Amino acid sequence: MTNLFDSxxxxxxxxxxxxxxxxxxxGYKSANLIGTCDANRHTNLAxxxxxxxxxxNPPLMGMIMRPHTVTRDTLGNIKEQGYYTINAVPVSMYMQAHQTSARYNPEQSEFDQCGFTPCWQEGFAAPFVKESPMRVGLxxxxTQRIDANQTELVIGRIEQVWLDSNVIEDDGTVDISQLSLACVSGLDTYHKANPLAKMAYAKPDKAPSQIKLFNTDQ
Amino acid sequence: MTNLFDSxxxxxxxxxxxxxxxxxxxGYKSANLIGTCDANRHTNLAxxxxxxxxxxNPPLMGMIMRPHTVTRDTLGNIKEQGYYTINAVPVSMYMQAHQTSARYNPEQSEFDQCGFTPCWQEGFAAPFVKESPMRVGLxxxxTQRIDANQTELVIGRIEQVWLDSNVIEDDGTVDISQLSLACVSGLDTYHKANPLAKMAYAKPDKAPSQIKLFNTDQ
Incomplete structure (x- = not known):
């Protein structure tokens, strides 16, 4: 049964x-913690x-930020300092990660309040999240304004990636299923993903084929 | 063990x-099929x-398109016609969905070639995918050019949503776990997600709490 919801x-x-x-x-979205700091290295996590x-090529990631919501400190830090980190949330910490969406006072750091450890790396001016198994420094x-609703698109260039090199496949793909990362739907529902298959490069004259089938009983 | 990959x-x-x-x-990304057509209603699916x-508010979704890759017909149709559809991929059809990434000739429709059924709705000028349990017409x-790499950001306003109203929770959230949707990592790895929990709205003075716990054995 399918129902129509029109404008x-x-x-x-x-x-x-x-x-x-x-x-x-x-649909399903990746759960990431954005690590930033101000000029005094006071940290923020969202x-x-x-x-x-x-x-x-160049290596770029984007995200949408809302200037008038709880992430305004994050956006302010990003614009002021020019650096930020994207840290994948492990399934084991989805509750703490969700808690960073609470409206803490600017002088409180969500790292402390929610149970995450800031991790500073040489030559990088924003804090990583120690508990994350896939950390990207950008x-x-x-930054571009989205005129349709006054949000901001932040485009970052990847400068550092921290992850276990054992989970990288021969073709460069990171087998994130080994990292037990959480994903999110809607505003508040967390999920664990189980891999089904890695597909071969698609060609018009070939039927779709799986390069690798994962054990779906896990 | 964590390794550094620098620029x-x-x-x-x-x-x-x-x-x-x-x-x-x-990380995990939603798998969606973009349905478009040209002025002669010749269909395309990517x-x-x-x-x-x-x-x-207003209801908006975005996506990044590469003008010089296999999705150039999709982008051309979107700009010419001004309408397109976003159709969530069910787990049962991830192989057919992946096959739409093959470089078919412009006169071939990926609907026919990959085994999907175009579905036209009154008052909407782009084809939906009949096999998708969550279809959005925009x-x-x-459209905005991303100067950093010459890709294009397409912003669409939601005009129609087709889905089973029984999967909508009291608070408006769509329980997409009931729709068996696929998600993707990297360029070619497909996953099924299993829900863990729906979290309460986070507040600074309250510990994180689950509104609903899903059966994680499924």
Whole structure:
């Protein structure tokens, strides 16, 4: 059974209901903690679910930031310092990661309040999250205003990646299923993913084929 | 064990290896099929893993498109017609969905070639995917060039959503775990997600708490 929700119906939804509904439509999203600091190295940590791949050459990642919500300190730090980190959330810490979305006072660090450890690396001006098994350090490449709703697109260039080299496959793919990362749907629902298959490069004259089948009983 | 991959190491990676590596860093991504057509209603279907939430009011979704790759027909149709659909991929069809990434001739439709059924709805000028349990019809709101690598950000305003109203929770969240949707990591690895918990709205003075715990044995 499939029902239609048109723009009139969506418009009439109460604000919070609509936020939950529309946030669900983008499906599964990666759960990432954004690590930043101000000029005094006072740290900030915020969960963001809008991180996406922009390009591999140069290596770029993007994310959408809302200037008027709880992530405004994160955006301010990013613009001021020019550096930030993207740290994948392990399944074992999804509750602590979600807690970073609480509206703490600016002088409180979500690292301390939520149970994460800042990790400083030589030559990098933003804190990584020690508990994360896949940590990316980025320099701001560009910020663009999205005119349609006054959010900001932050584009970062990857400067450092920290992860166990044993989980990298021969072709360069990171087998993230070995890292037990969480994913998110909507605003508040956390999931664990189980791998099904790695597919061969698709060609018009060949049927789709699996290079590797994972054990789906796990 | 954690290893550092700095910008020098990343720069030195062979092109295909680097594409696989960098594409992995954004973690789990939703698998979506983008449905479009040209002025003669000749259809096109392309898997895209860069769909993200932009805002709920107005209801907006974004995605990154590469003008010089296999999705150039999709981008051309979107700009010409102003309408497109985002269709979540069910786990049962991940192989067919992956096959849409093959470089078919422009006169071939990936709907026919890969085994999907176009579904036209009154008042909407782009084809939906009948086999998808969550289908979103969008009107182009804006396109922006990403100067850092000449990709394009497409922002669409949600005009129609097709889904079973029984999977919508009281607060507006779509329980996508009931829809058996696939997610993707890297360029070619497909996963099934199992829900862990829905979290309460986070507050500074409250410990994180689960509103709903899912059966993790499924």
């Amino acid at each position: 009139g119906v969506i418009n009439d939804m109460p604000q919070r209901y609509r936020a939950n509904f529309i946030n669900s439509l983008s 969960i963001v679910t809008s991180v996406f791949h922009v390009g591999a 320099r701001v490449e560009d | 020098g190491v990343i720069n030195d990676m062979p092109q295909r290896y680097r594409a696989n590596f960098i594409n992995s860093l954004s 898997i895209v893993t860069s769909v993200f939430h932009v805002g709920a 009107r182009v709101e804006d």
